[in-house]
Amino acid sequence: MSDGDDRDGNDRYRNGGGRSRNGNDRAGARSRTARWGLAGCTVAVAALLAGLPWVARGRLPDRLATHWSGGAAPDGSMPLWEASLLPAGLWLLVALALSVRRRRSWPAARPWRAIALAPAAAVLVGAQACVVRANLDRTDWHEARDPALGVVLPLALAAVAGVVAWRLTIRTTSTTPPAPTPALDLPAGERLVWFSRAANPWLQLVAALTGLIAVGALVTLVAGLADPAVLVPLCAVCAAVSLAGALSSSVQAKVSEAGLEVSFGPLGWPARRWSPTAIESARAEPRQPSQVGGWGYRLSGLGTTVMLRAGDCLVVRPRGRRTDFAVSVDDAERGAALLNALRRRA
């Protein structure tokens, strides 16, 4: 007993030196487990979809009613084998399409994959269960009646599955230990402020072009030269895209004694503010648009990212939150350092 304890202690002692390697091993093992878990779940759902009609085949007609167009009577049917294999095949296709790694730079474990797959599985399983339920103990598929909960049940299941997947994955991604936080020497009696900005000329161009189209459509509409049925949606969509583009095409970050302020667009509005005490930690981190799902104001597994260009991002963890807020601005390292220094002094 004491021998075993001793060896255990020795191992722990020896591993103490290589903590980073150990951490990497653990992270690798975790991602491996996650990958196999996801594959196992995918196969289980496919088996459930295919097996459900087979289990009940003694009580089902030869052809199953599979489609209702609003009325109680069905208007589409499938043979038993097709009704069992089609949803399973569809499910496997969806799972495969979401599992392909299109870019090498993408991280292997992407939380949104589980968030997308869980509702899809819920919808398919719910629909399959409803189809089997509607056809149960019927002799002909024409007799099958629209299951009362045919639409509500799968959608409710999907919502629940999506929320559960989101809660679970966000929690696991946020447990990754944050990188070391830089700090700046803040001399007493000196006031330091840090300004930075970033702009994306392509988003500005898109905003300008869509703005022009919206104005042109509005003028044409007022002049009565074209059909309002086409122009009103065009004008509205272009105006919305232009506004969203203009607001997210440039960003200014400011760190002062009042904390961090991130303001969007040429007018500096809207803006988000955090006081130094409301921030748990700040750091600089290189991020790619492919990691966060594109350009602009992005919500992803990494938290919120204001992505205007690839590269340095100022990343802050607000106090009491489990996700980060990141903004792509130049010179983020010193901004983070100043913010940490202010936070420590506050």
Added chain:
Amino acid sequence: MLIRLDKTDTRPLHEQVAAAIRRAIAEGECRAGDRLPSARDLSTALDINVNTVLRGLRELRDEGLLEFRRGRGITVAEGAARRSGLEIRVRELVAEASRLGYSRTDLIEMIRGTTT
């Protein structure tokens, strides 16, 4: 860009603002053509009245370090980095001369007398 302001400094605030930005330009915090934060942003961040900030910025424009452009805001002028370094040294020289009892006229005479 990082701007430093000494809270114990007793000089007028507009001079302090000008000195802080002059130093930022000399240290390469912002390069020629870069846009400066707006006077309103500087004023809230430094906790100094916006008119005082504007007075400091106008001093820098008169020195040729900044350019005020309608619609484009305030930008750092071409060659401002070298010039701001020189401006800082001139100020140090004037302060040192007055500490040693030389007037500005004496200093000008001395500069005029320098042949190299």
